[in-house]
Amino acid sequence: MPETAGRVAIIGRAATVAAFRGAGMEVAGLDDNEDAAARCQALLDSGCQVVFYTEDIAGRLAALVERNRTRPLPCLAALPVGDSRAASERLKDIVRRAVGADVYAGRHPPSAVSQPGGS
Numbered sequence: 001m002p003e004t005a006g007r008v009a010i011i012g013r014a015a016t017v018a019a020f021r022g023a024g025m026e027v028a029g030l031d032d033n034e035d036a037a038a039r040c041q042a043l044l045d046s047g048c049q050v051v052f053y054t055e056d057i058a059g060r061l062a063a064l065v066e067r068n069r070t071r072p073l074p075c076l077a078a079l080p081v082g083d084s085r086a087a088s089e090r091l092k093d094i095v096r097r098a099v100g101a102d103v104y105a106g107r108h109p110p111s112a113v114s115q116p117g118g119s
Helices: 014-023 036-045 055-068 085-099
Strands: 008-013 026-030 050-054 075-079
Touching (some): 008 014, 026 036, 036 050, 036 055
Parallel strands (some): 050 075
16 A cells, blocks of 8 residues: 555645645645646545645646545545635535534634735
8 A cells, every 4th residue: 555545635835735744744835837636636646535725726626626526535625725715615514524513503614724925
């Protein structure tokens, strides 16, 4: 089994995701022109079972996310960047499905990732 089996990763702009390395996550920092879908697929192929991605690259991962949407693993989940309501709602839905209850009960999950120099 690959060395990263069962690992959790995060992919997004390098400046945004670098701090997650300290939490033990595998970090895939992207350059502006880098193929996000290919890099994310490489994480999945290496055995990562949960890959978080910052919402600002969601469009670049849409086809990959859709292909894996109904499968329990791998899990691809958007992390809100700043005050994004769409990613917060998606994160809320993922948590609800994982634990079987709406732990946010009418509230929105807090923004998980803040942009460097802003929000």
